[in-house]
Amino acid sequence: MTFAKTQTLTLEEFLKFPNLEQSPAWEYVDGEAAQKPMPKVRHSLLQKRLLTKLEDSEGRYLTLPELRCTFGGRSVVPDLVVVSLDKIKLNDWGEPEDNFTQPPDWSIEVLSPDQNANRVIDNLLHCIRHGGLLGWLIDPDDYSVLVLTPHKEIEIYRGDQQLQGLDGMDLNLTAEEIFSWLKLGTN
Numbered sequence: 001m002t003f004a005k006t007q008t009l010t011l012e013e014f015l016k017f018p019n020l021e022q023s024p025a026w027e028y029v030d031g032e033a034a035q036k037p038m039p040k041v042r043h044s045l046l047q048k049r050l051l052t053k054l055e056d057s058e059g060r061y062l063t064l065p066e067l068r069c070t071f072g073g074r075s076v077v078p079d080l081v082v083v084s085l086d087k088i089k090l091n092d093w094g095e096p097e098d099n100f101t102q103p104p105d106w107s108i109e110v111l112s113p114d115q116n117a118n119r120v121i122d123n124l125l126h127c128i129r130h131g132g133l134l135g136w137l138i139d140p141d142d143y144s145v146l147v148l149t150p151h152k153e154i155e156i157y158r159g160d161q162q163l164q165g166l167d168g169m170d171l172n173l174t175a176e177e178i179f180s181w182l183k184l185g186t187n
Contacts, residue, residue, distance in 0.1 A: 009033060011073060025066055025077035029123065036077065037114040042140050042182055046110050047079050049181040050138075054082055056169060061105070062088065071102050072130040076123045082106035082134075082166060103132040106166055110138045124148050134166055143179045 008031035009017075017033060020026050024036045039047065047065060054063040067081045081104035089097040107127045109120045117137070124135035128150050135148035145157045147164055157163050157175045165171030 011070070011075065014075060015070065025068070027077055027123070028070075028075040029119075029126075034119075037112045039079075039110075039112065043079075043110045043112050046138060046140060046178065046181060050080055050108065050110075050178070053173060054080070054165075054169075054171070056082075058170075060085060061166065061169060067100055067104070069100050069102070069104055069107075069127070072126060074123070074126055076107075076126065078104065078107040078123070078127075079110050080108040082108075082169075103127045103130040105132060106134040106136070107132055108136045108138065110140065113141070121146070121148075134164065136163075138178065140179065140182065143175065145175045145178065 009028070010031075011028055014020070014026075014028040014033055017026065024038045026033055026035050028034075051063055051065055054061075056063065061082050061084055063080060063082050065080055066077055067083075068075060068077050069081065083100075083104050087102060087105070091097055104127060107124055109124060111117060111120060117139075120137055124137060125148060128135055128148050133150065137146040137148075139146070143158060145163060147155045147157060149164070155164075160174045160176050163171065163173050163175065163178075165173070
């Protein structure tokens with residue numbers, strides 16, 4: 001992450017930041033603004049395939065890329081979020097409100113080579129501590145998926161271990177399958 005080490009900002013000041021919606025995304029943690037690294041090909045490919053795989057056919061959850069989530073004194077932009085439809089606030093026309101101000105049910109980050117793993121894990125833990133149900137950190141260099149859940153020890157999945165998804169979501173996915181998506185022309 002690139003840090004804007006100028007002065008300590010309040011969350012309200014950060015949300016008025018003129019370049020807030022520039023790509024790559026800016027996040028706010030502990031009074032500091034930090035810009036996420038620009039995704040590279042492997043990161044984008046995993047994000048795209050996961051978005052497709054996690055689409056909920058029963059319509060109970062919405063899977064979204066790069067959604068700004070502002071809650072608990074932070075403003076974070078996970079690579080993917082899965083949100084229960086009942087958490088989506090609608091406007092008078094029945095359309096979703098633009099600002100999402102609660103923890104996503106499931107936050108997913110794909111670790112980029114330029115990212116600090118502990119900072120990313122800290123954001124995933126923040127989501128869990130504020131009501132999120134599941135967090136994944138996908139590490140394409142280690143071919144592993146770190147899984148965080150409330151009140152449970154952190155687990156690391158590799159190979160053909162069945163990954164944990166949200167309750168009631170039909171997920172049949174292993175770390176091995178996720179990383180097989182990186183082999184273009186074979187799936």
